[in-house]
Amino acid sequence: MEKILIHTIKVVRLGSKIQLQIPLPRNTKEVKGLLVTTSYFLKKLNKQNNEMGWLWLRIPEQRDVFFAETIRQPYAGYDSTGFGKTAGLPSFAIGHPWVDAKKEEFLSVKIDRTVTLVEGYYEDRLTAMEGTQYYINIYLKLEL
Amino acid sequence: MSYKHNLIKERFDIQVTASGGSFRGEFELDKNANFLLGIILTSDRDDLLFLRGSQKIQLNDTELFPEDFESKLLMSGLNVAPDNRMITLGELPTGNGKLDVLFKDFENPQSLFAPYRVTVYTFSVAELSKS
Numbered sequence: 001m002e003k004i005l006i007h008t009i010k011v012v013r014l015g016s017k018i019q020l021q022i023p024l025p026r027n028t029k030e031v032k033g034l035l036v037t038t039s040y041f042l043k044k045l046n047k048q049n050n051e052m053g054w055l056w057l058r059i060p061e062q063r064d065v066f067f068a069e070t071i072r073q074p075y076a077g078y079d080s081t082g083f084g085k086t087a088g089l090p091s092f093a094i095g096h097p098w099v100d101a102k103k104e105e106f107l108s109v110k111i112d113r114t115v116t117l118v119e120g121y122y123e124d125r126l127t128a129m130e131g132t133q134y135y136i137n138i139y140l141k142l143e144l
Numbered sequence: 145m146s147y148k149h150n151l152i153k154e155r156f157d158i159q160v161t162a163s164g165g166s167f168r169g170e171f172e173l174d175k176n177a178n179f180l181l182g183i184i185l186t187s188d189r190d191d192l193l194f195l196r197g198s199q200k201i202q203l204n205d206t207e208l209f210p211e212d213f214e215s216k217l218l219m220s221g222l223n224v225a226p227d228n229r230m231i232t233l234g235e236l237p238t239g240n241g242k243l244d245v246l247f248k249d250f251e252n253p254q255s256l257f258a259p260y261r262v263t264v265y266t267f268s269v270a271e272l273s274k275s
Contacts, residue, residue, distance in 0.1 A: 006212050037214060039195070039252060103224075104217055132253065137214060 001144045002032075009122050009136040011053070014129055022118040022140065029113050033106030033141030038071060040134035055136065057120035059111065066109065067120070071136060106141050152177045156264045158247050160192075163257035166248050169264070173241035177268035180238050182230035183208075185218040189260035194219060195252045197262065202244040203236060211246065215262070230267050238268060 007022045024031065040052060050073045057067040111118070122136055156171040173180065180203060187193035197215030201208045209218070220229040247262055 003207070004210050004213060006210055008212060035217075037217070039250070040254075135250075137212070139213075 003142045003144050005140040005142055007138045007140070009138070010133060011122070011124050011136065012133045013124070014126055015124055017121055017123045019121045020119065020138075022138070024116055024118065024140075024142065025144065026116075027144050028115075028142050030143040031109060031111035031115070031118070031140050032143055033139075034067060034109050035104065035106045035139040035141075036069065036071060037104070037137045037139070038074065038134060039137075040073060051125050052134075053122055053124045053126070053136070055120065055122045055138075057118055057138075059115050060117055060119050061115065065120075066111070067107075071122075106139070150269060151181070152266075152268045152270065154266045154268075156243070156245070156266070158245060158262045158264075159259065160197075160247065160249050160262060161259050162249070164249055164251050166246060167262075169245040169247070171243040171245070171264075173238050173243055173266060173268060175241065176270045177238050177241060177266075178270055179272055180233055180236040180266060180268045182232045182267045183218070184220060184230050184265050185215055186263045186265065187260055188263075189258065190219070192255055192258065192260045193262060195255040196249050196257070198248050198250060199262075200244075200246040201264075202246075204239045204242050206236065208233060208236075212248070215247075230265075235272055 003025075005022065005024070007020065009018055009020060011018065034057075036055060038052060052071045052073050055067070055069050055071055056065050058065045118140070152174050154174060154177075156169060158167050158169040160167055183201070185193065185197075185199075187197075194216045198212045199209065199215060199218075200211040200213065218231055243264075243266065245264055249257070251257075
């Protein structure tokens with residue numbers, strides 16, 4: 001049986017470094033997939049530097065980082081202006097999100113049943129924030 | 145194989161009327177639907193659903209998607225072929241067919257609130273084909 005576990009990191013301050021621990025349910029047989037999403041969309045996307053922050057995940061017993069990723073801002077067209085364009089259908093293959101976006105897929109990982117905790121930290125790398133906070137969601141696909 | 149003509153297609157709506165609120169929808173699948181194959185989420189304001197929505201979806205006692213599962217992961221854009229837009233769930237026996245949806249709207253400074261509709265489409269079959 002599959003189950004999705006969601007851990008949400010709330011970022012309220014620029015440059016903050018947030019430790020996280022994700023306890024796995026006792027009946028977890030395996031962690032099979034990992035997906036990281038964000039609520040943050042910058043209106044004017046800087047294509048040269050669309051970096052939001054860094055995320056590290058590791059297994060405490062092994063002291064080994066199994067996931068180190070630069071979290072990037074999603075395509076800016078996902079805002080209401082981007083969706084508004086669906087009223088008049090834009091051309092395909094111009095990078096418009098509603099017609100050219102890709103499927104969100106879990107990254108395949110394999111963490112076996114002896115692991116009870118995933119830990120790590122997220123470091124914000126934004127230089128300016130629109131709004132006061134944003135979220136990073138970590139989805140773990142578990143086999144129970 | 146399940147073809148479109150023998151799929152039981154149903155639509156259930158939840159109205160989101162307040163910013164940051166939780167809205168529960170309790171629906172009953174068609175009594176002829178014995179196996180749930182998939183679902184998809186849409187809205188009259190796709191941008192608000194995409195940026196602000198999350199939900200828990202449960203069929204009887206089986207949790208299909210946990211609380212805070214973002215709506216954007218269950219939506220589909222125009223670039224996806226219509227035949228592929230359903231989120232497949234396997235072939236879940238529907239039992240007494242009670243579908244619970246707990247939808248949550250989250251504040252997002254980049255998307256101002258306006259009332260919107262969340263629509264859950266379900267696809268089920270009366271019986272599984274032998275092939």
